[in-house]
Amino acid sequence: xxxxxxxxxxxxxxxxxxxxxxxxxxxxxxxxxxxxxxxxxxxxxxxxxxxxxxxxxxxxxxxxxxxxxxxxxxxxxxxxxxxxxxxxxxxxxxxxxxxxxxxxxxxxxxxxxxxxxxxxxxxxxxxxxxxxxxxxxxxxxxxxxxxxxxxxxxxxxxxxxxxxxxxxxxxxxxxxxxxxxxxxxxxxxxxxxxxxxxxxxxxxxxxxxxxxxxxxxxxxxxxxxxxxxxxxxxxxxxxxxxxxxxxxxxxxxxxxxxxxxxxxxxxxxxxxxxxxxxxxxxxxxxxxxxxxxxxxxxxxxxxxxxxxxxxxxxxxxxxxxxxxxxxx
Ligand code: TXA
Ligand code: MG
Numbered sequence: 144x145x146x147x148x149x150x151x152x153x154x155x156x157x158x159x160x161x162x163x164x165x166x167x168x169x170x171x172x173x174x175x176x177x178x179x180x181x182x183x184x185x186x187x188x189x190x191x192x193x194x195x196x197x198x199x200x201x202x203x204x205x206x207x208x209x210x211x212x213x214x215x216x217x218x219x220x221x222x223x224x225x226x227x228x229x230x231x232x233x234x235x236x237x238x239x240x241x242x243x244x245x246x247x248x249x250x251x252x253x254x255x256x257x258x259x260x261x262x263x264x265x266x267x268x269x270x271x272x273x274x275x276x277x278x279x280x281x282x283x284x285x286x287x288x289x290x291x292x293x294x295x296x297x298x299x300x301x302x303x304x305x306x307x308x309x310x311x312x313x314x315x316x317x318x319x320x321x322x323x324x325x326x327x328x329x330x331x332x333x334x335x336x337x338x339x340x341x342x343x344x345x346x347x348x349x350x351x352x353x354x355x356x357x358x359x360x361x362x363x364x365x366x367x368x369x370x371x372x373x374x375x376x377x378x379x380x381x382x383x384x385x386x387x388x389x390x391x392x393x394x395x396x397x398x399x400x401x402x403x404x405x406x407x408x409x410x411x412x413x414x415x416x417x418x419x420x421x422x423x424x425x426x427x428x429x430x431x432x433x434x435x436x437x438x439x440x441x442x443x444x445x446x447x448x449x450x451x452x453x454x455x456x457x458x459x460x461x462x463x464x465x466x467x468x469x470x471x
Contacts, residue, residue, distance in 0.1 A: 158317065163277045165315045171195055173287040173301045173309070174274050175319025176266040178239045178328050178344065179294040179432070180301050181210065181284030183274075192253040192283055198308050201290040206256035207283040208241050208264050208328070212275035217263045220281065222247045227355035228333035234354045237267035239324050239345040243332040254283050260334055270319035286327060293376055293435045293467075296322040300436060325429035326459045331359075343459040345428070350455075375466040378435040380443040382468040387449050398444025404434050405449035416441060424454030431460060435467060 162172045169191040171184045182199065184191035186209045196203055211217045214232045218224070221244035224232075228242050246261035255261050266272065275282060286294040287301045295301045298318040309316065329344030331351060337360045338351055348359045380402065385393045387409045394401055394412060403411055406427065407420040418434035421427035438446045448468070450461045 158315075159273055159277055162274055162315045162317055165313070166191075166278055166282070168313075169194075170314045171198065171309070172274065172282075172314065173298075173305065173316040174271055174282075174284070175268050175298065175317060175322060176210075176271045176284075177268045177322060178266070178324045178326060179296055179322050180287040180298065180319075181266075181271075181282075182287040182301075182305070183210065183282035183284035185278075186210075186254050186281035186283035187249065187251060189251050189253040192251070195283065195285065196253075198305060199285060199288070199290050201285065203253075204256045206258060206260075206262060207254050207285055208262040209250065209254060209281040210271065210275060210284050211263060211265050211281050212272060212279075213237070213265055216275075216281070217265060220247055220249055220261055220263055221245055225333055227338055227357055230354050231331065231333070231338075231351065232265075235346050235350075236265035237272065238265070239267075239328040240264065241328045241330045241342075243330060243334060243341065245334055249281075260332070262330065264328055268319055268322075270317055274317065291375055291377060293378055293432045294327060296325050296429070296432045300433070303436070321429070321433075323429065324425075324456075325431055326456070326463055329459075332362075335360075343462050345425075345456055345459065347455040347458070375469075376432070376435075376463050377467050377469075378439045378446070380435075380438045380446050381470070382435070382446045382448055382464065384464055384468050385447050385449060390447055390449065393447055397447060400441065400443050402438045402441065402443040402446045403449075404431075404438075404446055406451055409449050415447070416443065418446065421451065424451035424456040424460055427451045427460050428456040431463060 184195045223245045241262050241264040243260050243262050250261040288304045324345045329346040330341040332339035341362050402416045402418050404418045411417040419430040451457045
């Protein structure tokens with residue numbers, strides 16, 4: 144396993160070549176994307192995918208996203224590309240958008256969870272793109288965390304989550320700095336007449352509607368999407384969503400030590416540990432998962448979280464905070 148990115152283009156090329164060899168041998172490679180780090184395996188090899196599920200402790204019925212180097216490579220994975228999906232791909236790929244489409248025969252049941260649809264994404268992170276281009280195929284990659292836990296936005300987080308189960312010589316970890324977006328991709332189901340939002344992310348509903356000329360409908364709770372479980376992205380600390388005006392009043396009911404995650408305009412009360420003070424919703428999204436990890440590192444009992452109130456990523460941040468706050 145390679146935990147450290149060595150300096151220089153020659154070292155980076157050698158590391159990439161090792162990662163590709165790892166994938167061809169059926170191993171897994173954790174790699175950076177602009178949203179969060181992924182745990183990738185050859186999307187056409189059920190035994191490699193089996194290992195991804197096992198390493199994460201993820202139920203086998205929960206489908207994976209197939210990552211591809213470009214929209215052209217994505218074509219063969221779906222049997223139908225509605226006009227709206229083509230427009231979304233043209234506008235937002237490479238980038239933080241996942242499209243759910245009718246699967247083709249390339250996608251094994253181990254990727255789709257046995258459903259007749261497949262989720263496809265073309266990430267923009269240069270290391271992800273280099274890996275996908277060099278591998279020359281699809282990589283199924285869930286977020287590189289244990290099931291139900293906080294997604295990693297830095298290679299160090301990947302090692303915190305998985306170092307004890309990844310095997311040196313069999314698996315690899317590629318570094319690529321902090322993820323620029325910080326929350327998982329927007330997922331849009333394009334199999335019906337109207338685009339359906341399955342998970343909010345950096346690509347917002349207004350943008351999807353502008354590009355497709357269609358109204359976006361809310362998720363159908365019958366569609367299986369484990370990232371949409373009520374309880375997810377959860378740290379050990381109890382997360383409590385509060386209004387800015389209620390922060391001070393909430394401290395009395397909180398478990399100590401108390402931590403605060405709130406926009407910069409919200410002051411830090413005495414005796415409370417400030418986890419982050421983001422300037423806007425995009426800044427909040429970038430800081431969110433690292434802040435929740437920091438809360439656990441500090442042994443915080445309660446995280447008081449004040450959501451961002453505006454900006455394209457506000458809905459995505461509120462969605463993740465809501466799931467982190469949900470118990471059971
Ligand atoms: O930003 C991201 O999407 C990251 C990076 C690594 O690309 N990946 C990610 O993967 O968040 P994961 O496995 O943590 O979440 C995948 C989500 C799940 O909510 C899953 O249910 C949904 O995608 N999904 C996958 N295939 C699907 C399908 N055929 N139909 C509906 N939802 C699907
Ligand atoms: Mg995940």
